[in-house]
Amino acid sequence: MNPLTPILRRHPIILLDGALATELEQRGCDLRDPLWSAKVLLETPDLIRQVHLDYFLAGADGAITASYQATVAGFMRRGLSSTEAIALIQRSVRLAIEARDAFWADPANHAGRPRPFVAASVGPYGAFLADGSEYRGDYGLSEAALIEFHRPRLAALLAAGADILACETLPCLAEAQALARLLAEFPDASAWISFSARDGAHTCHEIGRASCRERV
Template sequence: MQTSRFAAALAAGPVPLDGGLATLLEAHGHDLSSSLWSARLLLDDPQALVSAHREFFAAGARVATTASYQVSVSGFEAAGLSAELADRALRRSVELAAEARAAADRPELLFVAASLGPYGATLADGSEYRGDYGLDVRRLRDWHAPRFETLAAAGADVLAVETVPCLAEVEALCRLLAGSGVPAWLSVTAAGGRTRAGEPVEAAFELARDVDEIVAVGVNCLDPAEVPELLALARDRSGKPGVAYPNSGETWDGVARSWRGSGDLDVAQVPRWLAAGACAVGGCCRVGPDGIRAISRLLAADPG
């Protein structure tokens, strides 16, 4: 497979990613309490998403991660919306991120990552933090296939296959990617050094080793303190460049639909992530433009 533009950037890295899109939208007063989360704005207020992407670019991010994380046919149908509208929303998410890139400084250095979130995210009940779906690899592959195909054809530079909480879903997504020719990064979410479903996280990284389309492997949506050890495992077991974008340190209460704790992402930790193999670094939930600005400046001053 020909080296993608994003893979080439990783080789020259490190690449600063963006932060929590929903975090920034909520800070600007948008109500994301529905089951569609930030995907609702793809329908109701698309320019709010363009503005948020532009804000992260202005903070130094080189990647805009699309608002497609929560979009699926089953999720839209559960909200009384059509499968056709879900497909349109997936494509629109890439178009909006590309619009933001075109308006940014030096767009030729910037990337659009199409977010492919886990099955559990579309249930809107915190299942992505448990991974207890009760679905096998085949059923998960079949569920992901339509949104994968739409995003793969939408023109993004890379797929962000992210916040994957269990081995069955990692395997399903690896099967979709293998042979597709679509560059992607694979990022799992973990706690206590294991997948959210309690499995050996190194097994998830090993599944990615022989998938040429996967250009980076790592972790997101987890406590920052866990990043160095897990990134080292990702590097050793997958043989791929690392990607890391943890939360601020707070934890999500899926029942109360609120964040607990007083997180404060300390960018002084980032050199340890680089030493462990990170070639792309950003933030996930509760990390806004200020955090990304600090990460970007650190990467520019001390590129590993």
Template sequence: MNPIEAILTKQKVLIIDGAFGTELERKGYDINDSLWSAKFLMEKPEAIGEVHKDYLEAGSDCVTTASYQASYEGFMKRGMSEAEAKALIQSSVKIAQKVRDTFWSETKNHDKREKPLVAASVGPYGAYLADGSEFRGNYGLSQEELMNFHRKRLATLIEAKPDLLACETIPCLIEAQALCKLLEAFPNMYAWVSFSAKDGTHINSGESVRECAQFLENQKQIVAIGINCTTPQYIESLIGEIKAVTTKPIIVYPNDGSTYNALTKTWDGLSKSSSYGKMAHTWYEKGAQVIGGCCQTTPEDIAQIAKWVRA
């Protein structure tokens, strides 16, 4: 049984965590960097652990590693050797595992919940470019070229033994296909794939989300299909589109409705909703079974979800 299914047989929703980079920023850390939150793997790993702990305490059943923007290319541009880059990428999984295991060692944290998972974040090629192209998906690369980019990092993360992979903010179908092809070399590893979308029916590349979900429905190692880093207003429609073509759990973790400005590396039009838990309940009613938050969401938002999930 895959790790997501194992939890969903015991509770109605698997709660994932919320924003990572913007949560570090909210704590006073500077993330304005081409490595984004991954720079803290080099500079201040304990800050990463703090965020994981906050989300576990808020009620997350899964924490996602700080590897979204971590790549061999990115670290080696900073003067790291290949071996050092590998160690940093794997440290993202080890930090999360250590925090999770410490949290779970206290029996009071076992109430109404299963042992939390660690999902290794696999960001898109556009995240490495650090120019916002993960919100456009217009890379102009072939499937083979995308596989070449992801291959080593994927193997490195899997070697660190996360519970599963979180292939997230994927803006185009060809990148999802490249990742699925690479996964075939690791038949015991599972992953979720979540796309970033520009409206209620299309992912950021302009391709139909239904077409993307249809492809993933037939991929044995993909254990949840969905949407992240997308404004909440489109989530209900997107769930409906995905639900029409898949029997797999639907995962949603939108941002708070802000728009990312790649030039200033800031979020425009902050539209924080105080009823994140209420919106999440609607997504559950529409068919989502794995729910969390993306950029600008907080442990408080996750706690709101946990309140009704564990009621």
């Protein structure tokens, strides 16, 4: 069952947390890096846990993990092994779970609220490239190649105990289709998919200089 279903049966609105990277920057993190907020998983992971906890205290019903730009390929480009990369991706989930469990350990936080969930962020392929293509979707990759790129991260996030996957700000329909096909390999997993869009009907994907033509 989708973990959000029982929450929505009792609570008509689910409140997500706020921007993680913005809050990390306000607390002194320099995110001018190809890894963006995933850099903090390497440097000061306790700060990520604290931001998650503070969002729960502020009323968030769910935390979105610091894995938007955390990929095996991205960490290996930084010089880490694939094993170390997987461990960091899973750390993003554990930090959110630890914050959630610390929040929920206080019965005073139960009143009128569901037990918060942890959504593992899955950013688009272009976020790994760190060249702005996450806003265009002009990767030139096949569906099979996108599946191969995303597979190890999805497996790691789910193995770490994420309640649901948040496939975020996808710029093109093709990547959403690749992720939907990949999710079939994880039949017990639930996910939501959100797009970056130019308007109410079109994704941000462009082909050459043409306007977007993929309908959401």
